[in-house]
Amino acid sequence: MKDCANDFDFCTPTRVLFGKDKINELPKVLGAFGKKVLLVYGGGSIKKNGIYTKIQELLKDFDLFELSGVEPNPRVSSVRAGAKICKEQNIDVVLAVGGGSVLDCSKIICDAAFYDGDAWDLVIDGSKITKALPLVSILTLAATGSEFDCAAVISNPDTNEKIGILNPLNFPKVSILDPSYTLTVNKKHTAAGCADIMSHIFEQYMVDGTNMVSEGLCESILRTVIKFGKIAYDNGSDYTARANLMWASSLACNGICALGSDMAAWVCHAIEHELSAFYDITHGEGLAILTPQVMRYTLSAKTQARYAAFARRVMNVNIEDDNKAALAGIEALEKFFASIGLPKTLKEVGITDELHFKEMAEHACKCFPLHLAFAPLAPSDVEEILRMCK
Amino acid sequence: MKDCANDFDFCTPTRVLFGKDKINELPKVLGAFGKKVLLVYGGGSIKKNGIYTKIQELLKDFDLFELSGVEPNPRVSSVRAGAKICKEQNIDVVLAVGGGSVLDCSKIICDAAFYDGDAWDLVIDGSKITKALPLVSILTLAATGSEFDCAAVISNPDTNEKIGILNPLNFPKVSILDPSYTLTVNKKHTAAGCADIMSHIFEQYMVDGTNMVSEGLCESILRTVIKFGKIAYDNGSDYTARANLMWASSLACNGICALGSDMAAWVCHAIEHELSAFYDITHGEGLAILTPQVMRYTLSAKTQARYAAFARRVMNVNIEDDNKAALAGIEALEKFFASIGLPKTLKEVGITDELHFKEMAEHACKCFPLHLAFAPLAPSDVEEILRMCK
Numbered sequence: 001m002k003d004c005a006n007d008f009d010f011c012t013p014t015r016v017l018f019g020k021d022k023i024n025e026l027p028k029v030l031g032a033f034g035k036k037v038l039l040v041y042g043g044g045s046i047k048k049n050g051i052y053t054k055i056q057e058l059l060k061d062f063d064l065f066e067l068s069g070v071e072p073n074p075r076v077s078s079v080r081a082g083a084k085i086c087k088e089q090n091i092d093v094v095l096a097v098g099g100g101s102v103l104d105c106s107k108i109i110c111d112a113a114f115y116d117g118d119a120w121d122l123v124i125d126g127s128k129i130t131k132a133l134p135l136v137s138i139l140t141l142a143a144t145g146s147e148f149d150c151a152a153v154i155s156n157p158d159t160n161e162k163i164g165i166l167n168p169l170n171f172p173k174v175s176i177l178d179p180s181y182t183l184t185v186n187k188k189h190t191a192a193g194c195a196d197i198m199s200h201i202f203e204q205y206m207v208d209g210t211n212m213v214s215e216g217l218c219e220s221i222l223r224t225v226i227k228f229g230k231i232a233y234d235n236g237s238d239y240t241a242r243a244n245l246m247w248a249s250s251l252a253c254n255g256i257c258a259l260g261s262d263m264a265a266w267v268c269h270a271i272e273h274e275l276s277a278f279y280d281i282t283h284g285e286g287l288a289i290l291t292p293q294v295m296r297y298t299l300s301a302k303t304q305a306r307y308a309a310f311a312r313r314v315m316n317v318n319i320e321d322d323n324k325a326a327l328a329g330i331e332a333l334e335k336f337f338a339s340i341g342l343p344k345t346l347k348e349v350g351i352t353d354e355l356h357f358k359e360m361a362e363h364a365c366k367c368f369p370l371h372l373a374f375a376p377l378a379p380s381d382v383e384e385i386l387r388m389c390k
Numbered sequence: 391m392k393d394c395a396n397d398f399d400f401c402t403p404t405r406v407l408f409g410k411d412k413i414n415e416l417p418k419v420l421g422a423f424g425k426k427v428l429l430v431y432g433g434g435s436i437k438k439n440g441i442y443t444k445i446q447e448l449l450k451d452f453d454l455f456e457l458s459g460v461e462p463n464p465r466v467s468s469v470r471a472g473a474k475i476c477k478e479q480n481i482d483v484v485l486a487v488g489g490g491s492v493l494d495c496s497k498i499i500c501d502a503a504f505y506d507g508d509a510w511d512l513v514i515d516g517s518k519i520t521k522a523l524p525l526v527s528i529l530t531l532a533a534t535g536s537e538f539d540c541a542a543v544i545s546n547p548d549t550n551e552k553i554g555i556l557n558p559l560n561f562p563k564v565s566i567l568d569p570s571y572t573l574t575v576n577k578k579h580t581a582a583g584c585a586d587i588m589s590h591i592f593e594q595y596m597v598d599g600t601n602m603v604s605e606g607l608c609e610s611i612l613r614t615v616i617k618f619g620k621i622a623y624d625n626g627s628d629y630t631a632r633a634n635l636m637w638a639s640s641l642a643c644n645g646i647c648a649l650g651s652d653m654a655a656w657v658c659h660a661i662e663h664e665l666s667a668f669y670d671i672t673h674g675e676g677l678a679i680l681t682p683q684v685m686r687y688t689l690s691a692k693t694q695a696r697y698a699a700f701a702r703r704v705m706n707v708n709i710e711d712d713n714k715a716a717l718a719g720i721e722a723l724e725k726f727f728a729s730i731g732l733p734k735t736l737k738e739v740g741i742t743d744e745l746h747f748k749e750m751a752e753h754a755c756k757c758f759p760l761h762l763a764f765a766p767l768a769p770s771d772v773e774e775i776l777r778m779c780k
Contacts (some may be wrong), residue, residue: 003634005569213634216611224606251629
C-alpha cells in the first residue's frame with residue numbers, strides 16, 4: 001500500500017455542541033441570527049419524544065414557523081414549501097430537527113430562500129446558489145453525517161431524479177448533537193445506521209494509497225462502530241454507546257477521513273442506490289448485504305493488502321498471508337453485521353428475482369464512474385455481484 | 391481504561407489549502423478581504439528561501455506593508471508595532487508567514503488593531519477582544535499547530551510573563567500549508583518539531599478515560615510522526631514525509647484529538663516551560679528529555695494500562711503484562727528520540743547543575759494545576775523528575 005500526501009482544500013466551519021441537554025443553548029444560538037425561525041421536521045416523531053414541546057418552551061420569545069412532513073428521501077416539493085415560508089415571512093434562520101433527510105432538505109431551503117426561480121434549478125446547477133439563510137440543526141439519528149458537512153441529496157419524483165450537491169454555503173452554522181435523543185432509535189435503524197457509517201468509511205479507505213493519519217482515523221471509526229454498535233443494538237439506552245456512534249457518524253462523511261488519501265468511486269453506495277430505487281429497501285441494510293460481496297468479488301493481488309490491513313487492524317485477524325487475512329476479515333465483517341441483525345442476502349429483504357439486475361448494473365455504471373473504483377467495475381461485474389448477494 | 395463520551399463544544403472554521411504551490415491562490419484568498427495587507431514574518435529566512443520574492447510577485451496589485459523580526463518567543467512589543475501599522479494604514483488583512491511564533495504574534499495584532507488601549511491588556515484579559523482583522527497564514531514549520539487553532543502565546547519581558555490565550559476570533563481564515571517549504575528545515579528543528587507534535591498528543595492521550603475515535607486519532611498521529619519523522623530526519627527533502635508531518639502537526643494541537651475524552655493538566659509542557667525559561671533550551675528537545683522520565687516516574691497501577699496501550703498500539707510492543715509493556719514502550723520511545731538525534735539528558739543540552747530545580751518545580755506547580763494531572767504531581771515530584779533527567 002502506498003503512503004499518500006495528496007493536496008486538499010478543507011474547511012468545516014460548523015460548530016458542534018455535543019452532549020446531553022445542549023438544546024438549552026438554542027435561544028442563544030438562534031438569537032444570534034434573529035427572531036424569525038422556520039422549524040423543519042419530518043414525520044412527527046419529535047412530537048412523541050418531547051423535543052417539539054421542549055423547543056416550543058425554549059423559543060417562546062421567538063416567532064416560530066413550521067414545515068413538517070419532510071420525506072425520508074426529501075423531495076423538492078418540500079424544499080419549495082419551505083422556501084415559500086422563508087420568503088413570505090422573512091425568516092432569519094432555519095432550525096432543522098431530525099436526521100439526514102430533514103437536514104438535507106433544510107440546506108436547500110436555506111439556499112432557495114434567496115433564489116427567485118424554482119428550487120430544483122439549484123439542485124441541478126449549484127452555481128445558482130449565491131447566498132443562504134443560516135441553518136441550525138438538532139440531530140435525532142446517527143447515520144448520514146449531514147449535520148457536519150455541506151452535502152444534500154434531493155429527489156424529484158416528476159423527473160425520477162435523485163441528485164446530490166455539495167456547496168460550502170450549506171454547512172450548518174451550529175449542530176446540536178445530544179446522544180440521548182437517539183436512545184429510542186429501534187434495533188433495525190440502529191443497525192442500519194452502523195452499516196451506513198461503516199460504508200462511508202469503506203468508500204474512503206478502500207483506495208490505492210492513504211494518508212497515514214486519515215487511515216488511522218478511518219480504522220478508529222470502524223472499531224468504534226463495531227464496539228459500540230453492538231452495545232447500542234443490545235441495549236438501546238446505553239448513552240456512552242449512542243454518543244460514540246453519534247460522533248463517529250459526524251466524522252465519517254465530513255471529508256476529514258480522506259484528507260491526503262487517494263480517492264475512488266464509491267462502489268457500494270452506487271450499487272445500493274439502485275437497490276433502494278428498484279426495491280425500496282433500507283439504505284443501511286442494502287449496504288450491509290453488498291459490502292462483503294463486493295470485497296469478495298474484487299479481492300485480487302491489487303486489493304488484498306488493503307483488505308488484509310482492514311482485517312488485521314479493525315477485525316483483529318491475526319493471519320500473515322494477505323489473501324487469507326483478507327478473506328478472514330470479510331467473514332468477520334459478515335459476522336459482525338449478523339450480530340446486529342443486519343441481512344446477509346437480498347432474499348432476507350424480500351428480493352427474490354433478478355429481473356432488474358442488468359438494468360440496475362448499467363444504471364449504476366452510468367451514474368457513477370465505477371471504472372474509476374479501487375477495483376474497477378463494468379456493468380457485468382455489478383450484475384455478478386448482485387447475483388452473489390441473492 | 392474507561393470509554394468516554396464527554397460533552398464538547400467544537401469549531402474550527404479555518405480553511406486549509408494543503409499542497410505544493412498553493413501559495414498561488416494567495417491573491418484570490420487575500421482579495422476577498424481587501425487590498426491593504428500587512429505581511430508579518432520573523433528573522434528573514436523567507437528572504438533566503440524565495441517565499442518573500444514570490445509573495446511580492448503575487449501581490450503586486452496589493453498595498454503591502456511589513457512587520458519583520460518577530461521573535462521566536464513573540465513579544466508584546468512586536469504586537470504593538472504590528473497593531474500600530476494596522477491602525478495607521480487601515481490594513482484589511484494580516485498575512486503571517488512563518489512558524490508558530492509569527493502566527494501567534496499575528497493573531498494578537500489582528501485583535502489589537504481594533505483596541506484603543508495597550509495590546510498587553512488583551513493578553514491578560516481576553517474579554518477585551520471584541521473584533522479582529524482577518525488573518526491568513528503561510529506555514530513554514532511543522533510543529534505548533536497554530537495555523538489550525540485559535541491559541542497564541544505572547545511574552546512580556548517587562549513583567550517576566552509569558553501568557554497563553556484562546557479566543558475563537560483568532561482562528562486564521564485561511565492557512566496555506568505547502569510541505570515543500572519545510573524541506574530545508576534542519577535536522578535539529580525537524581526532530582524538535584516531532585517531539586513537540588508527539589508531546590501535544592501525549593498530553594491529551596495520557597488521561598483517565600478517552601473517547602475511542604479520539605484515542606485512535608491520537609495513536610495514528612503518533613505512528614505517523616514516528617514513521618515520517620525518521621524519514622524526514624534522514625532525508626530532509628522527502629516531500630511525502632514532510633507533508634505527513636505537517637498535517638499531523640496541524641491536527642495535534644487543534645483540540646479534535648481530545649473531543650469526548652477526559653482532560654488533565656499538561657505535565658511535560660508545564661515542566662518544559664521552566665527549563666526553557668531558566669536555561670533557554672529548545673522546547674522540543676526539553677520535551678524529549680522529560681517525557682520518558684515523566685512516564686517512568688508516574689508508572690503505577692493507575693497509569694500502567696494507558697502506558698501499555700501506547701506501547702502496544704504505537705510502539706509495537708508485544709508484551710501481555712501491562713507494567714512490563716509500559717516499561718518497554720518507554721524504552722522504545724527513548725530509542726526513537728535517540729534515532730532522530732534528540733537528547734536524552736539535561737547534560738546533553740548543557741544543564742549540569744540543579745541550582746534552580748526547586749524553584750522551577752514550585753513555579754511549574756504554581757502556574758499549572760499539576761495536582762490535576764493524570765498522575766498528580768507535587769513540587770517534590772517535579773524536582774525528582776528533573777533529577778532523573780540529569
